[in-house]
Each structure stands twice: as C-alpha cells, then as structure tokens.
Amino acid sequence: MAKNIQIIIILLTLISCQSKQEKLIGHWHEFKTNNxxxxxxxxxxxxxxxxxxxxxGGYDDNRRGSDIEQSEILSLANDNYNWTSDYKISGNKLILNDSIFWIKQTDKKKSxxxxxxxxxLLEIKPFxxxxxxxxxxxxxxxxxNYIFVGKLKNSILNKYKKYDKEKYYIQLNDKIGQTKDIIPFLLCNHCDMRKQLVFMHVDRDTPKELLxxxxxxxxxxxxxxxxxxxxTINTVELKSGYNHSY
Known part of the structure; x- marks a missing residue:
C-alpha cells in the first residue's frame, strides 16, 4: 500500500492546471519494463x-482499494514521503522512470x-x-476479511520452482497459505466470530472440494x-458484487 501511495503522490502533488489533471483521469495499468x-x-x-x-476489496478497516481522496493522500505525503515531478504522459502511456510505466485502459470486458x-500473486476469473x-x-x-483462491501467476511460478502451475492456491494477505492457515488468519480473540464477514475472491474453476x-x-x-x-461478476454490464452462493 505504501508503494502505491508513493506512486500516486508523484502524480498528484504536482497537478497545477486542469488540462494536466484531465490527462490523469481514467483507468490505468502499471507495468514493469520487460514484464x-x-x-x-x-x-x-x-x-x-x-x-x-x-x-x-474496499470494505475492510484498512481501506485497501477504497476510493481515497486526493487531499487525504497529500496529507499522508507531507508526513511520510518525498516525491518528484519527473514523469511524462504521451498518448495512452505514462512514463514514471526507466522501469515503471502505465498504460491507459479502455473500459471493456478484457480490462x-x-x-x-x-x-x-494469483490469477482470478470470478464466478x-x-x-x-x-x-x-x-x-x-x-x-x-478477504481470502483469494486461484492459480499462481507466471512471475511467481518462475521465481519459486516449488509451486505447481496446475494447482489452486490460497492467498492470505500477501502470502500463499494452506487450508490450515485460515483459522489463525481469521481468528480474533476479542471478536464475536459470528458477526465477522468473509469475502472470497475465487477463480471460477477452483475445485469445489477445496472450497x-x-x-x-x-x-x-x-x-x-x-x-x-x-x-461475482456480470461481464455484460461490467458490474461486480458479492453473493452467498457460487
């Protein structure tokens, strides 16, 4: 999250005119060169x-992925980070440095x-x-709490040879876990677990036995x-939400 905020700060702290701000508005994917x-x-x-x-997700207490007001990000920046204005936008590409760039996306089924x-760490195509x-x-x-289930991305498989490309894995926070790790991940000694919600981001082809x-x-x-x-997603209307069944 800190890395994400720092990258955003680079862009937002130096928006000085409406035309430049308009170029930033949109849907972007961030890439590393040669990946x-x-x-x-x-x-x-x-x-x-x-x-x-x-x-x-956008509903947990850490607000990961939620809409963050620009003024809030700038407040965090003043307390914690330094930044630079060294970036440029050319067409649908935003270049941050020699290794990181963004590509502007058209909102359609593929993106x-x-x-x-x-x-x-996983590839997920939801129900x-x-x-x-x-x-x-x-x-x-x-x-x-958010739990993710899917096959590992190629970049992870290439880095860690112990994993199987055909197997479905569980991701808890930023780590790969096993079924036995779910209880310690969810358990809260001072919470009433009967009131806790669990949001499952699951690849549609995940074996039902694992679920x-x-x-x-x-x-x-x-x-x-x-x-x-x-x-659960609706690919015609490009909407997503959560259902009890899969």
Whole structure:
C-alpha cells in the first residue's frame, strides 16, 4: 500500500492546471519494463484514487482499494514521503522512470476481467452471473476479511520452482497459505466470530472440494455460510458484487 501511495503522490502533488489533471483521469495499468504481467490498477477521477479496488476489496478497516481522496493522500505525503515531478504522459502511456510505466485502459470486458487479479500473486476469473444486483449491501461500518483462491501467476511460478502451475492456491494477505492457515488468519480473540464477514475472491474453476474444505475450517470458529460472500461478476454490464452462493 505504501508503494502505491508513493506512486500516486508523484502524480498528484504536482497537478497545477486542469488540462494536466484531465490527462490523469481514467483507468490505468502499471507495468514493469520487460514484464507482460501488470502490477497494479489505478482508477483516477478528478478527486479520488482507486488502487486495485476490484482485487483488494474496499470494505475492510484498512481501506485497501477504497476510493481515497486526493487531499487525504497529500496529507499522508507531507508526513511520510518525498516525491518528484519527473514523469511524462504521451498518448495512452505514462512514463514514471526507466522501469515503471502505465498504460491507459479502455473500459471493456478484457480490462474489467483482468482487474480482479491486480496486485495479487494469483490469477482470478470470478464466478459469473447475469444479475446486476448482488446479495451483499456494503455500508460504512462493514468490516471483513478477504481470502483469494486461484492459480499462481507466471512471475511467481518462475521465481519459486516449488509451486505447481496446475494447482489452486490460497492467498492470505500477501502470502500463499494452506487450508490450515485460515483459522489463525481469521481468528480474533476479542471478536464475536459470528458477526465477522468473509469475502472470497475465487477463480471460477477452483475445485469445489477445496472450497468445501475452506468452509469447514471456518465453521470450526463459528463462521457460518451466511457470513461468507463470493465475488461475482456480470461481464455484460461490467458490474461486480458479492453473493452467498457460487
């Protein structure tokens, strides 16, 4: 998150005229030179920044991926970071330095689907539905935990030979875990687990046996099925939300 904020600060602190700000507004994918897998997704309006909002969720208490007001980011910058104005925009490409660049996206099915894996170790294509309304209705007090399930990205497989490219893995925060790690990840000694929500970002081809095992683990600490929501998408209307079933 700190890295994401620092990159955004580079752009936002030096917006001095409306024309330059208008060039920044849009949907961007961040790449490293010589790497085809993009690192992060940014959605910039004239007042807010969304960072990996589809893959990291926007309802947890750390506000990962939620819309952050530019004034709030600048306040964090004054306390914690230094920045530079050394960047340029040419057409649909924004160049930060020799190793990092952004490409502006057209909002369509391909970019919509890819955003669900932004910032993750996994590739995730969520469950699909033809509905435009979803079971979960977020509010300002919603707090939940996010669990991700999918196949590992090629960059991770190339770096760590111990992993299997055909296997489905569980990601907890920024680490790969196992089913047995779910309870320590979720458990809160001072919380009523019957009131906690769990948001599952699951690849649609994940074996049902694995999902059943995960639900069984959660039941051991009184997390019931009614507390578990699965990320679901409508690829026609380009909408996403959470449903109880998959």
């Amino acid at each position: 085809s897998e993009y690192l992060n997704c940014y959605k910039i309006t004239d007042s807010t920044i969304g960072i990996n909002s589809l893959s990291n 919509f689907l890819s955003d669900f894996s932004a910032g993750l 699909e539905s033809d509905k435009s309304e979803f079971d979960f209705k977020p509010n300002d007090s919603t707090i939940g 059943s095992e995960m639900e069984s683990e959660m039941e051991k600490i009184n997390v019931r099925k009614r507390q578990i929501y699965f990320l």
